[in-house]
Amino acid sequence: MISPDVLTFAGSGLERCAELRRDSAKMAELLANGGQVLPIWRGKPLVQNGCDLGWVPHGHPALAHGSEALFLGLDDGIARFAQDISDWSPEAGAEAVEAGFFDGSTQFHPSLSDAYAFVELRGVMVQLSARSAELVATAKAVLHWHRSHRFCAVCGAQSTPVNAGWQRACPKCAAQHFPRTDPVVIMLIQRGNKLLMGRSHGWPEGMYSCLAGFLEPGEAIEAAVRREVAEETGVSVGDVRYVTSQPWPFPASLMMGFIGDATSDKITVDPEELDDAIWITREDMLEVMAGTHPTIKPARKGAIAYHLIASWLAGRIT
Structure with missing residues (x-):
């Protein structure tokens, strides 16, 4: 943990x-x-x-x-x-x-x-x-919700903030609306001595991080981990274990961190989902996190991905 x-x-x-x-x-x-x-x-x-x-x-x-x-x-x-x-x-x-x-x-x-x-x-x-x-984090997420949810989702009328900003009320149909948080799974996928890392479109050159994706309606979080990894990289995942969570106000997500065991090696990147995905060995990842790797940059400090990787390298999660 x-x-x-x-x-x-x-x-x-x-x-x-x-x-x-x-x-x-x-x-x-x-x-x-x-x-x-x-x-x-x-x-x-x-x-x-x-x-x-x-x-x-x-x-x-x-x-x-x-x-x-x-x-x-x-x-x-x-x-x-x-x-x-x-x-x-x-x-x-x-x-x-x-x-x-x-x-x-x-x-x-x-x-x-x-x-x-x-x-x-x-x-x-x-x-x-x-x-x-x-x-x-609280301010940024809730204020973003107000800007993006100004109109009632039931009747389309403009709603108004109530309860010190923690609710919106529709004056026309009386519907009540509350701030939303988007659940996201983020996963450290391991196979032996290596980790599966991906990079999204538009990221800085050389930046790789853990795979992540939004939870879908009717889906268990462990199933979301396996589905997202398979969709983005073609890699299959067996056992999945929860590690920790982090609010992420960009704009309003809850990152739920997992570690999972891959059951296959071959990577087939979905170009609509990722720019690239690679396996990185423990030895190379130590260089990445130290900032000395010649081509790969570490995950951003403060992000849950950084702590998942650092904890894996230190043997605190397996």
Whole structure:
């Protein structure tokens, strides 16, 4: 097993205080009296000095284009909220958002000093404390849900946020909607002294990681592991064992990590699913994780794949 304590976003014991969400008067009191708000701009959180979240008080000019505040919970007595300010447009000449696997651009708000910037979460996630990581993962996932589920799935009318941002209500048909989390299986597939690694389309050159895929309706998680591996690489898998899980706010998934035993070697890549897949020996993987392999780059630190591989190399999972 891998302790959740070492996994980014895996939880820090935040008091989410779900019982307070329906109390609009209490929410308003918490927000007005010392509440701290995390602005998120088009999926990018506000970060201070590149290593901590950039909290601002309720009513700050940076929140002028903000959505309704989302209550995250109590952080050592401090009420934490988040607001989506995606309708704000950076000043003319500001660095544009970049396309691709990783957006390395930064955006600065005119009401804040240059110590504050909106950045790609992947680039700073391992610098955040466990509490900050849980807070931003929650904020990013729920605010993304609000932006992508503005209309009722039953009748098509525009719904409205209620319960401090943890629900949407349809004023026309009274349907109630709740934030969704997409379950994903991610698997370390072994055969003897080697691991099966794949790379998705658009990844940086040389980057390989564990295979992964979404759970389908009516499917057991172990069956999803075997199906995804077979679909993507043609490799068959026998025994499957659960290891750990990690929330993954890109945009709103729960990664469920497994180790599985392959029963075949031949790889037949589905080009629609993967760019490539290879077997990597233990010796080569040690070089990959150390950053000394000539052609293969390691999985991103902070991701569950990195910890699955590191634990396998250390003999903690088999």
